[in-house]
Every structure is written in C-alpha cells, then in structure tokens.
Amino acid sequence: MQLLVTSMSQETLDVWQLVIPPGDTVAYRKGNPRSVPSDAVCMSGIYAFERYGGRPQSDRGQILDNLRNDGLPTLIVVPPSRPLQRTVDGAVEVVPEFRSTSPAEYSMTHAVEAVKRWNERAHSVRIETLDVDLPLLGMDDPSDASTPRSVRNALIAAGILAAEGGES
Structure with a gap:
C-alpha cells in the first residue's frame, strides 16, 4: 500500500516531509482528493458520516462506499476517534488507557489496519493507494x-x- 499525503498547503507538506521522508510507500502531492489518483481517501467521520454513511466507532476504522459520483475515490476510509467515557459528574473524557496515545496515532493506526483487513479479503477493488488528505483529517x-x-x-x-523513518 502506498500513502499519498495531500494538502493545498505546501508549508504543511514541507513539515510532514521532514518528519516522514518520501519514499516507496509514502509520497506527497500538493492537491486535493479530486486532483490526485487514488483508490481511497482517508477522512474524518465529521465529514464522512453524513455524506457516505457509517457511524462513529472507537475500536476500528471503517471503509465506506462512495456512491455519490462526487469526484472523490469510490472508497472512503474513516479512522476512529479515541474511546470516550462519561465521568461521574457527566463530563466526557478519553478512556484512561488511551490518554497517552495521541489522536493522530490512534486514528491512523486503526485506518491502516482497516485497509489491511480490506485488502486481505476478496474484494473487487484493492486499496493500493490511500490518499491521506490532511485537511479532511483535521491535520493541515x-x-x-x-x-x-x-x-x-x-x-x-x-x-x-x-523504525528509523525509512521504508519498511
């Protein structure tokens, strides 16, 4: 699987490339999901659920069909949010065992796992290129x-x- 990290902000892409250098499995492109070729786009549930279906889940990423003919790829990968719980006084907080995990790490771990599960099954469309669109993930x-x-x-x-940042 190749990840194609996209943003309209070259500044943001420059920061990401310093942390995750481009290579065989990660590429960068200034653009949006309608302007780059990919099999699926990764987007936050706040953008995906109303438009493509699905519902919030905290334990796994979801892959939704895009039947809207809206110029986006035919598959939408929706990462989960960290699990939440209500406190005794009614406040909402992250479940204690996930507090030290960043939201980005939690969501991308589960999004990639969802794509791997999808590709292991006998689906007609494999996800070879995943557009990680930073604005649609709130990471721009x-x-x-x-x-x-x-x-x-x-x-x-x-x-x-x-582990050293190179390709696996």
Whole structure:
C-alpha cells in the first residue's frame, strides 16, 4: 500500500516531509482528493458520516462506499476517534488507557489496519493507494510537527515504515 499525503498547503507538506521522508510507500502531492489518483481517501467521520454513511466507532476504522459520483475515490476510509467515557459528574473524557496515545496515532493506526483487513479479503477493488488528505483529517497545520510524528509512529507500528523513518 502506498500513502499519498495531500494538502493545498505546501508549508504543511514541507513539515510532514521532514518528519516522514518520501519514499516507496509514502509520497506527497500538493492537491486535493479530486486532483490526485487514488483508490481511497482517508477522512474524518465529521465529514464522512453524513455524506457516505457509517457511524462513529472507537475500536476500528471503517471503509465506506462512495456512491455519490462526487469526484472523490469510490472508497472512503474513516479512522476512529479515541474511546470516550462519561465521568461521574457527566463530563466526557478519553478512556484512561488511551490518554497517552495521541489522536493522530490512534486514528491512523486503526485506518491502516482497516485497509489491511480490506485488502486481505476478496474484494473487487484493492486499496493500493490511500490518499491521506490532511485537511479532511483535521491535520493541515504547518505549525504542528507533533501530528506527523504521531502518524509516523502509527506507520512504524503498522510495518509501513522502518523504525528509523525509512521504508519498511
């Protein structure tokens, strides 16, 4: 699987490339999901659910069919959010065992796992290229280097990148 990281902000792409160098499994392109060839696009549930279906889940990424003919790929990968719970006083908080895991690492770990599961099954369309569109994931901030570091950790854990940042 190749990840194609996209953004309209060259500044953001520059920050990401410093943390996750381009190579055989990760490429960068200034553009949006309608302007780059990919088998699927990864987007946050706040954008995906109303338009493509599905519902929030905290334990696994989802792959939804895009039947809208809207110029996006035919498959939408929706990463989960960290699990939440209500406190005694009614406040919502992250479940304690996931507090130290960054939202980006948690979501990308589960999104990549969902694509791997999808590709292991006998589906007619394999996901060979996944567009990781930073704006659609809420990760399009050129002053934020912690998010690409968290995504890098997820890619290392998934076996897509080697621990030293090179290709797996």
